[in-house]
Amino acid sequence: MTSSAQTQGLAALESRIRQDLDYLGLPAKNWTIPASHPEGEVKDVVIVGGGMSGLAVAAALAFNGVDAEIYDQSPAGLEGPWATTARMITLRSPKELPGPCLGIPSLTFRAWYEAQHGLEGWQQLDKIHRLSWMEYLRWYREVLQLKVHNLQKLVDVEARADGVVALSFRDDTSGQTRRVLARHAVLATGRDGLGGASLPAWAARLPSSHWVHSGAAWSGEMLRGRNVTVIGGGSSAMDAAATALEHGARSVSLLIRRHDLPRINKSKGTVNPGMAHGFRLLSDEWKWKVRHYLNTTQVPPPHSSTLRVSQYPNASFHFGIQVETARLEDDRVVLSTNLGEVTTDFVIFCTGFCTDWAQRPEYARIAGHVRLWQDHYPSLPGAPDRELAGSPYLGSLYQFLEKQPGSLPGLERIHCFNYAAALSQGASAGDIPQVSDGAQRLASGLIASLLAEDVDQHYARLQQYDEPELDGSEWRAAASPLPDQAHL
Template identity: 35%
Template sequence: MTATERRSALVQDARRAIARVSRPLENWVPEGGADHDVVVIGGGQSGLSIGFALKRAGINRFAIFDQAPEGWTNWNSTARMNTLRTPKTITGLEQGIPELTFEAFYDGLHGEGSFAKLGKIPTRDWSTYVDWFREVVEVPVTWATRLVDVASSDGFLSLTFSNARSTFGVTTRKLVLATGMGGLGRAVVPETIASLPRSLWSHTHDDINFAALAGKRIGVLGAASSAFDNAATALEQGAASADLFCRHPQLAIQRVDSKLTLITELHVTRHFIDLPEELRWRLIARGRVRGVVPEESITRAEAQAGFRLHLGHGWDRVTTDGNVVHVQTGGGTFTFDHLIAATGYDVDIHARPELARLAPHAALWRDRYVPPSGEEDAGKAAYPYLGPHFEFLERIPGAAPWLGQVHLFGYAAILNHGFHVGDISSMGSCVPRLVDGIAREFFLADTGHHLSSFVDRRETVPIDLPTDEPSSATSIAPKERRHA
């Protein structure tokens, strides 16, 4: 059997397994005048998992939009580590269906027992798996389409989209933002780098053409995982050298026993929202003071002959001379042909033009929680303060009640729902919580419709009661009860 035939067989096996545990449900949400019941922004693994869960819940009038071209995912572009950082034993995307797990997929392609031999999951194999998952669950995505505006209109959300052909609008009852790490803010680029010609620098968030950097001298600012992964990728694809600069005298190395591992455990993620605000703040704000780097990322970079690590040196001054860049540090001046900013992301809802109508009304953590003295963090204070089902809450109650129709499923939700919302480790607990919350609101909003429909369909069988006493005062012994 060829690889293509094995993959096709796996698709059919997985679909049969899905059918056994979740028969296709007729949409139970009554049509209420909107084009969609749910619109999801983001067609990556989060959006696909949410769409699959909506289908299984019988909420079928949903649509998924993604601004990227079809086939593009961060797993085949900006995710530059050789293997996932998540332990291979973490599940969740498959929603409890064994035939839909990565293990079943990998063993089906490479032979029984192949998964057991893996240390960690290769990134490219995970990318292939996500593509296969999309094929199995048959969740459609509209690609190359950007959300440009969110407004409230007649009880619905009015969304405006733009693509290469036109600008158009749709209405929906619910909106889910599943837009990843930078989806509620922007990539951070120091002004010393941002002021340079764009051809001379990249951010790790960019789709970098590493082949074009072959033979060039690369300067990398930052010391978390993406810094080492991008330096290693550049060298592996032919760069002459890669110098990585960390302003701290020591690296923050993530080992298996790291405290951050606690926050990724399934049971902690599942119940994180129930923890007191103070404990949630400390777990996230303290745990993210510095970016950490896995040991394997360091080993990978150090294996390259052109790699040099500079600890305790930030960039004091950056200047250009034609097509080269001079970086002045405490350890001297270095000359590079290209810079890579591995400087992370800011969470700033006001930086998202498509959310301009929502941002002024959304409650942030600084609006609801005052940390103890010495534990202030202006960056984390700007994170949105969300409800139990990832919904935005109003900063001033009653000022914009429509905010509850918008849900945030991404990195910026971590203070509310745990580290990392949108990552593989969060899928098993966070996706059901989101979809259950949406379904609950739909049911309660349409209670009259559902109850009348239930009564109309239900066959009733009368219960015979003794006639010698008023029925309201009758007590019937268990053996005398008659059941419909």
């Protein structure tokens, strides 16, 4: 399609969305009661993070008459990883998944794509291009008119007993800090939402000039002509290795602890309505068992991502190799492994992310009070799992719970809608297959909470409601107060 035809197609789709929402009576009128506070305005819900998950929650709330505002640290249009730190060519999820559409067909990626490229274009599409997904999310934000404040970095979160959460954001343009009060705060902060990069201890021996983590923003151009070593063999490792190769790295060696790559993506076996709606209601034992199994079997890199690397003759895969320590020698990195020494120019750590409160100073006030799984549930015999043990033990609305009851009133007003919720709530807070289910469930719970907190004022509104249904002219009273018996 030409650009003009694409524009016309999107205009028609947006008209259809307005009609679909109108048919459903959406969005509902705002019904919440403004909260008053000596410190100023109190917002109903503030969402930290304007990526897919944050947008989905904001939309689900807006449809139900609750205003929610999003604060994101990135520039407008660069929220989430898709146009910054992600390096895959296409998404790994099947193109047919509905994503954050919240049950409205015209809000799906497919509807957006077909509006521009037609049915034939959709049928020819194999998987969704990473940057196309970002374009779709930008459109989603715009067409639903969601409120997003960009370049706002969260620097402090304070849970309080007076019915509000106080959040402080630093404006990256002015450098000034603003304080925002909210009745509920949602942390839609992604894969590293409660921590950051997971690094082996020996990484501390290397200067930052000689390594990066796959989750950071970096350009492949800096690797041109250099010998690069990638630590890991998962999806991010393939993406990082391919990026280096495509930008002219002299060689790329992948050091993989396993003796082989896993062949089956077991996580695909959890993509079904049962897991989407029922995982959160399973016993702690079954939750641990399922998530631990997925952690130990691990996710193989996609077929296409692996071929993207192996097509290069200067790429090599090394299995069964464990780095034990490292040092810098003559401006080169020397890795000591169980199989001998490896010398390289640069290291890329593709070692995942972890929950690590120390990497997130903005949570310093609440970190020590959050109940973790290790505080609540001993791991299954023979199934220890550090990642799971450090996950927050969440309530039914993704809310943090106190480690010691009564130690931090108001903590329950902070909701963890990011990857760290996976053990408590399943993959509903960040994965494309279940994000609508999670967003709608969280929004429904927040709505119920807002009503319950103000039920006395809503009752007063009910008593004051005086829109007449009848004006007295709709009938004529009989002359006699009793019916005429002859007509009975």
